[in-house]
Amino acid sequence: MQAEDSHNNLMQTPKVWHLPRFRDYSLLWTATISQVTASQIRFLAIPQWLLAETGSPAQVGLIGLVQLFVQGIAVVWGGTIADRFDRRYVMAAANFATFVALGLLWLADITDILKVWHVYAAIAFLSASWALASPARASLTPKVVPTKYLSVAVTADVAAQNAGWISGSLLFVLIALTADVNTSFALATVVAGVSSLLPLFIKASGKVQEVATLSPLRSALQGFHFVRKHPILPGLFALDWGITVVSFYREILPVLATGLFAGGAFATGVLGWTSSSGALIGSILALLLAKARPKGWIVLGATFAYAILLIGLGASDWLWLGAFFVGALAAADSITVVARQTTVQLTTPDHLRGRAFAFMVLAAQTANNLGILWIGFFSERFGVEDTMYMGGTLAIIATLLIAIFNKPIREYRQEA
Secondary structure, three states: OOOOHHHHHOOOOOOHHHHHHOHHHHHHHHHHHHHHHHHHHHHHHHHHHHHHHHOOHHHHHHHHHHHHHHHHHHHHHHHHHHOOOOHHHHHHHHHHHHHHHHHHHHHHHHOOOOOHHHHHHHHHHHHHHHHHHHHHHHHHHHHHOOHHHHHHHHHHHHHHHHHHHHHHHHHHHHHHHHOOHHHHHHHHHHHHHHHHHHHHHOOOOOOOOOOOOOOHHHHHHHHHHHHHHOOOHHHHHHHHHHHHOOOOOOOOHHHHHHHHHOOOHHHHHHHHHHHHHHHHHHHHHHHHOOOOOOHHHHHHHHHHHHHHHHHHHHOOOOHHHHHHHHHHHHHHHHHHHHHHHHHHHHHOOHHHHHHHHHHHHHHHHHHHHHHHHHHHHHHHHHOHHHHHHHHHHHHHHHHHHHHHHOHHHHHOOOOO
16 A cells, blocks of 8 residues: 555544545546546547437447447456556546547648548557556555445546536537537547646556466466455446446437437537436435445346336437436446445555456446447337336346346355
């Protein structure tokens, strides 16, 4: 642990508002907000550009296919890299790659040479840089706070991500009202530049105390076997898959805005803002539930609520009602995200933490990308409304089956 020992005795009971006293954690937290803000702007701007250019929800859904293959490789190696090199520099380098890719996308757009295949290539590069940065960022948290603050720090990490989603969505809404998608690319580039600099100012070492001596392939397999044999993580991942594969909407919001509400970039921004705000509320609820030990039942309850809310979203024919359901969906999902991340951080040795987190990201991102494909494909053929009904019904069935047949989920208790 690299945080100063003098901080260990500052407070007897760790509280989330104590975290700013740790300088390195504040830098990491701010870098996370900057990184996610840039990503949220591009999550909204790129699908909006594709939908306007092609008019096809299915082509927007191809974002999921592109990311599926790229992230599947990049995130595993990202975890291995995070367990071999200083995580500060890995995070900074990956965020700098994002800065470069967004800058090239912006330049291509303002010079009127941007083509659909250019956008798919940029998506591939951006998803790879995100996948490389995520394990390094998450693995830095235990390095910059004392162990007894780790649980609240993980919740604050999720809150930082949600704050980034909110700020990115708000900026996109403002741009939709005053400018165009090209301006979104420019702003995302600037914010990504900030996120690439902040990790360099962290003083605590990001090096792993016990560096792996195995080959990169065997090192990755070691992380996989750790997760596979974990008593609770496979069940949490399966539960996430059960709902996300048939429902992931966060990176395809323009399709929802057009298909449900006949809206454009402004409607997309509103849905993005309410989704991000709901996720922040969900992380606050997770913080309030931090001392509740039956985490399995909390996750099952949040997942079942998510499935029901999908059906409500499909029935919405008014933008602000749909925005409410999107926000509630994000809140329910955020509770499950906090549970997964806390479990990884608290139950994984430091020398395996990057790889364990990478496999968590791999499971989540694979489900997300399949969900993007699902919504894009079925929305074009059956409409967004019926796609939401179908996804909600299947998610209810999946949640009930996992609750019935996965005993470790039901018995999952967080240590006091």
